[in-house]
Amino acid sequence: MSEQSIRSLYNSAEKQRKDIEASWDSNTATYQQNLAAAIATYDDCLKLADRLSLFSPNETLEDLTSGDLQYLLINYRLADLILRISSKDRKSTLQRAREAYEKYLSLLDHYEILDTAQKKLYSDYTEYPKTFSTINNADPSLRRGAKIANFKLEKELKSKLDFLAQNPAYLQNDDDAVRELQLTNITLCTHKAFQSLESLNLEEQILAMAPPPRPDGPESLERDYRERMGLRDKDDVSEDRLDRRDMLSAANKGPILSAGGKPLRPFTLLDSRQTVKAGVFRSGHNLPTMTIDEYLEEERARGGIIEGGGEASGLSPEPDEDNYEKGDAETMKAREWDEFTEANPKGAGNTMNRG
Secondary structure, eight states: OHHHHHHHHHHHHHHHHHHHHHOOSSSSSSHHHHHHHHHHEEEEEHHHHHHHHOOOTOOOOOGGGGGTGGGGGGGHHHHHHHHHHSSOOHHHHHHHHHHHHHHHHHHHHHHOOOOEOOOEEHHHHHOOOOOOSOOOOHHHHHHHHHHHHHHHHHHHHHHHHHHHHOOOHHHTTTTTHHHHHHHHHHHHHHHHHHHHHHHHHHHHHHHSSOOOOOSHHHHHHHHHHHHHHTOOOSOOTTTOOOOOOOHHHHHHOOOOTTTOOOOSOOOOOOOOHHHHHTTOOOOSSHHHHHHHHHHHHHHHHHHHOOOOOGGGGGGGOOOOOTTHHHHHHHHHHHHHHHHHHHHOTTTOOOOOOOO
């Protein structure tokens, strides 16, 4: 009767957990109420397991039945749900989840369920629990390789569980298959437990750097209201403000630059008032600065326009009768060409076809 009671209680807790994991909105009051109910059910499972002495320090893994192996996960399920609690005292929540993970791993270590890699991780955690990491290496390439190996291991365990879950005929009347399913599930949960402990340490480091919370009381509520409404008193100057006038005025005394040109204090570069004023009511696009004719003249001067070509290139310009120097130069050029053609008749240079 007692065994049936813990089995039904554990199945009820598992159903509540699966409903919580299927829910997406974790900030609602209903979600937190269901979460608290599931945690209470797992706590009842732990108490009942202690009363029944399911796990004894004198037992080994062979002494546990295949049906009792699933109860080894109670502390793990409890820690996983505790991390989902939304409360102001997050440090206490993390410490409570850490204790549940430690009980889970200690129980597995007692029954020698941990494999070689998990024993190494558990030994590292017991030695340095606050700085524990699943990848103890600073080399980025090695860390990436370790993460890929962890992902492949988790994927392999999940595919094995899916195969056993989708083939119930494989588990019927086969105690070894049921035992294999339970041990594979425990291995996967242990893999996730070490990753959760690593994430838990990182979160605790972030919380340690956070400022202490303000005490709840009438004075703090009134101060928060004044800050939201902008009704801060003249003498009420917060120490964490970066724009305090006394700090800025004290820091802005003295020269701006040193003799070597190094800035000694913050300063702001300001333009003239007329330039700023002229740019207020101006167009949003760039206005033209020259006409089209001016642009073409500038391009012609830079040599960006090619002139000539076409029919106009075959027309010779009309001679200027008043320019005697140019006329004499053209006459001399024509005479020189005549003398050259007389001295070098057509074909005189071609000696290839002569005998």
